[in-house]
Amino acid sequence: MPTVIKTPKATEESTYIVIFTFKDEDGAAMTPNTCLESLTDLDGTIINSIDARVNTPASVLSIVYSGDDLTLSEGVGRKRISTVLGTYTSSYGVNLPYVETAEFEIVNPKGNVVT
Numbered sequence: 563m564p565t566v567i568k569t570p571k572a573t574e575e576s577t578y579i580v581i582f583t584f585k586d587e588d589g590a591a592m593t594p595n596t597c598l599e600s601l602t603d604l605d606g607t608i609i610n611s612i613d614a615r616v617n618t619p620a621s622v623l624s625i626v627y628s629g630d631d632l633t634l635s636e637g638v639g640r641k642r643i644s645t646v647l648g649t650y651t652s653s654y655g656v657n658l659p660y661v662e663t664a665e666f667e668i669v670n671p672k673g674n675v676v677t
Contacts, residue, residue, distance in 0.1 A: 572642075574670045577628040580644045582662055584621050586652040594619040595657060596648035601631060603639045617646070632668050640668050 572578035586592040597619045601612040610631045617623055625644055634640060644664045649657040 570666050572632050572666050572668050574632055574634050574668050575629055576632060578632060580625045580664045582623045582646050587654060591621045592650055593621045594648045594650045597623060598647055599625060600645045602643050604641050607638060609642060634668055634670055642666055642668065
């Protein structure tokens with residue numbers, strides 16, 4: 563299932579969009595049965611309470627992050643992982659699990675140093 567990241571860097575406190583395109587094992591477009599989303603740093607820390615947020619299943623899912631989703635804070639790294647998971651049905655089975663991730667980095671245009 564390909565993930566599209568037009569640019570691997572998001573600007574702090576701005577808007578950033580991650581696009582997930584779902585395909586089955588044969589490369590055909592498919593719509594998942596269920597779709598949950600999480601946003602974490604590389605250590606698995608949940609960002610802005612986005613943990614198992616329900617999304618309407620679609621063959622193309624555009625996830626919009628903005629404002630506090632993209633805030634840098636003390637002790638949280640600059641990299642984020644957007645994860646979608648759920649189930650899908652194909653000729654190989656019903657309610658098969660899937661997990662897809664997209665990694666991006668947050669940059670601070672103000673030049674403030676956050677560790």
